[in-house]
Amino acid sequence: MTHDLFQVASDALSDSRGQISDLARPFLGFLPVSGASISTFGSFLDAETISATDARAGRVDELQFDLGEGPCWDALVNRRPVLEPDLAQRSSTSWPAFLAAIRQEEIGAIFAFPLFFGPLEIGALDLYSVAPVSLSPKQQGQTLVLSAIVSRIVLRHAITGDDLPAETTTFSRRLIHQATGMVLAQLGTTAEDAHLILQARAFADNRPMREIAQDVVERRIRFNALSDPGEAPRE
Numbered sequence: 001m002t003h004d005l006f007q008v009a010s011d012a013l014s015d016s017r018g019q020i021s022d023l024a025r026p027f028l029g030f031l032p033v034s035g036a037s038i039s040t041f042g043s044f045l046d047a048e049t050i051s052a053t054d055a056r057a058g059r060v061d062e063l064q065f066d067l068g069e070g071p072c073w074d075a076l077v078n079r080r081p082v083l084e085p086d087l088a089q090r091s092s093t094s095w096p097a098f099l100a101a102i103r104q105e106e107i108g109a110i111f112a113f114p115l116f117f118g119p120l121e122i123g124a125l126d127l128y129s130v131a132p133v134s135l136s137p138k139q140q141g142q143t144l145v146l147s148a149i150v151s152r153i154v155l156r157h158a159i160t161g162d163d164l165p166a167e168t169t170t171f172s173r174r175l176i177h178q179a180t181g182m183v184l185a186q187l188g189t190t191a192e193d194a195h196l197i198l199q200a201r202a203f204a205d206n207r208p209m210r211e212i213a214q215d216v217v218e219r220r221i222r223f224n225a226l227s228d229p230g231e232a233p234r235e
Contacts, residue, residue: 009146012025012026013146013149014149020157021050024125027125027127032133033109033127033128035057036128037058039061039072039126040115040154043121044200044204050123056107056128057126059105064098070095075114076121079114081113081140083140087107108131109131109132110127111128112125117196119187120155120200122155156196159199175210179217180195186224
């Protein structure tokens with residue numbers, strides 16, 4: 001039954017590509033949590049909550065943005081889930097301001113899962129429960145799978161505007177194809193994902209995609225594979 005609920009959540013995310021505001025809701029269907037939110041922040045996208053199942057979930061994000069600390073920040077920096085099944089037993093040394101503020105929100109447990117795509121930081125998924133609760137290893141793994149789907153949806157949504165000039169010449173197509181192959185080899189990913197990485201870099205730098213491709217081919221830009229889950233590659 002749990003697997004069926006996970007599949008339902010996965011299908012719901014796949015069907016919500018055009019409705020970014022609905023991305024958080026599928027997580028409530030198979031996890032023992034009270035609310036969920038999805039936020040973008042980091043070095044790539046502006047800090048904002050793009051989806052929240054309720055006002056309290058939005059408030060969890062708001063507090064972390066305002067205070068500059070909390071589980072979502074740690075999750076993205078370390079590229080690992082942050083699991084706090086019982087906040088009452090949590091030491092205040094890591095996020096003293098956030099924990100002090102969150103006590104007024106009647107939250108017993110909080111979990112944060114990073115959203116990233118290759119070397120790109122997207123944001124985080126925050127989950128909370130009114131009462132203390134734990135996520136099983138299976139539930140954690142399933143949430144990571146869905147978080148990866150969310151990362152792709154959010155990234156595609158971010159780059160579907162007019163900020164990326166169309167590449168129409170034969171030279172540009174050939175150059176981008178060559179750069180895509182190089183990124184694929186560097187990251188060990190799929191051709192589709194490698195192309196999306198190039199698009200995202202062009203979007204982030206506000207440059208034509210052919211220029212990014214040229215820099216990749218001439219080795220001025222390199223996307224290094226992650227040697228450690230907690231280490232984000234830097235140039």
